[in-house]
Amino acid sequence: MSAHHFEPIAPRPMPGRQTGAIAWLRTNLFSSWGNTLVTLVLLLVAGSALLSTLDWALLKAVFGSQLEACNNARGVGACWGVITEKGRFIVMGRYPDTEHWRPVIATGLMLGVVAMSCMPRFWSGVLVPLWAGMLVVYFILMKGGVLGLTEVPTDQWGGLPLTVMLTVIGMTLAFPLSIFVALGRRSTMPAIRTICTLYVELIRGVPLITVLFMASFMLPLFMPEGVKIDVLIRVVVGITLFAAAYMAEVVRGGLQALPKGQTEAAATLGLSYWQTQRKIVLPQALATVVPSLMNTFIGMFKDTSLVTIVSLYELTGALSLALNSDADWRPFKLEAYLFITLIYFVFCFAMSRYSLWVEERTAVSKTR
């Protein structure tokens, strides 16, 4: 019987590097043959696309508003001169040239208040007078006619200020409405529930453009004889009714997520229906849906571009207005489109980052 021969297993090789640049490259770019192939193909495609874009957008581009140079560079380089030339009109619309400081200040003020409302530390009653004051100053500045400001009729408002205004005013008006509709959809009274459900489903079932068409063609017919409503107000009404239906669904989601124990506890304390909603239910429900509300806000900001179709010249409309009538600069529409694409992107991206931040913040507060 041979003695048991002990033979240890050969030691494993030292594990590869887990940290550092090489290890990162290996796990993220070259982990397998397939992966390496993808990396190389993407590098090639993305690299060449990036290079030709750079070439077109920067190296061979014309930046001054020289029409001659732009026409020569056509097809080879971008003509950013169109923005030097028309940028101001695109951003400001038909608002009188000499008064441009007014929409700038007014919109700055509006955005400032919106930004403040986004910060949790200001989430209190302070916001109400702040908003009221802002709106008064905003409309005095924009409309004029008092305090020595020349009057600017609403059909001359346009460009980015109009885009911002339609979004902010539309959403601000839609928000309270949406809360009532959401509460109504969860009401125990069948008639109220049916009315709210019908409203939400009707609006969500049709495209925004039909709502805008309605606001522009049918609202005048709805009014008593002799009453004429400004097209801007009609569009704001349309946008508000549209946004409220979508927001109501978001708010309803928040209401549903709230455990039943909360309302039951409130009832035990003897709170009335409205006290319960105001003090117990809504603060919790609304806090959880801030990110989704933000998404509706982003959607609305983008959707305001449709009001061009009912001839209000916000950012997209002002662009068409600026270029369609000018045969010299019209060939460079693509550059102008890219310019407003950038504006929209910056606004929407910033808002979506904010929404992510709020989401993380609530996630932290929930895990404790």
Add this chain to the structure above:
Amino acid sequence: MIEARPAPTRKSRSVSWRSREGRSLIYQVLAIGSVIALIALLVRNTLANMKARGIQSGYDFLNQPFGFDVSETLIPYDMMSSYWTAFAIGMTNTLRVAVIGIVLATLLGTLIGVGRFSNNFILRKVCYAYVEFFRNVPIYLQLLIWYLVFTEMLPSFEEAWQQGHFFLSKNGVSFPWPVWELGHTLAVLGLLLGLAAGWGYARRARRHFELTGEPKPAVRVVLALMVVGAVAGWAMGGAPSQWSLPVKGDFQVEGGAALTPEFLALLLGLVFYTAAFIAEVVRSGIASVSLGQHEAAASLGLSKRQAMRLVVLPQALRVIIPPLTSQYLNLTKNSSLAVAIGYPELVSIANTTLNQTGRAIEALSIVMLVYLTLSLLTSALMNWFNASAAIQER
């Protein structure tokens, strides 16, 4: 000993502000009353206004000739065709772009959403950049840009890009298309029959797997059945094999099938925009399946593909389907923006009608009715699909 409680008296049914039921009844009557009053007021004002402005009302105009050229149509149309026909064309055009758009956007969106989980760093970032870029720019602006590219950036017809029998120019895309005969119709029918048979087979295969644990091939068999059905139908119809090839004529590319720049711009705009949202839906759906599920599948000895197919995807689907439905509806509704680039879908036709006849209420009511029906149908279909994907609880 406590005295016995008196028998509960019958609740008084009187409508009183004191009782909860009474209040709720009063509220509801008030609500319905004010809605009815509002509607009555609007109708009264509208009728008065229409009378004052001499606007005619009624749907009788639908039988009159539309009198406008419609650039693309799936049903026969001439200048004398009625408004009815025009609206029907608008609806089929909406459906055409919506159905093709939904299929393509789902494919692209799923690829990009899954790409966010790739182990390749660059691919992950490219997918991320795609999503962030396309969903943060208004669809309306994107459509305008696509339309600009198709109508101004592409070469004119004389210098059309040609690749084999494919042409691309400002006039759109032309490509070969079979000369349609009975055989093709039969082939499509055969394909559908094959699909139906495959569906039945897949159900049986699944039941077999659940009973015995023996996997049976499903996708391959379904595909084979569909191919067999299509080929059989084609052969029964006399195996037609004639193709119509596009040829460059004097003024346009003739023959074959063509897609107009309006259709292409609308389709691409909708697909690229919606795909960004679908990618996010797919990503969050997959991310919602907890890591423990992956680990449990791995510890049962399932391969990565099996784990994905049998464990992760069925759970992810439940999260994915409801938001996916609303993306499909959004795509359909966004197709109405074609009014800006002149693709003759429902809203464009309604817009022309409105300008022609001045009957805003009638034209808009038709559009809204069609969209509401489409929305309800899509929701119903997806609800049914969702119910079949839901957790089977005992």
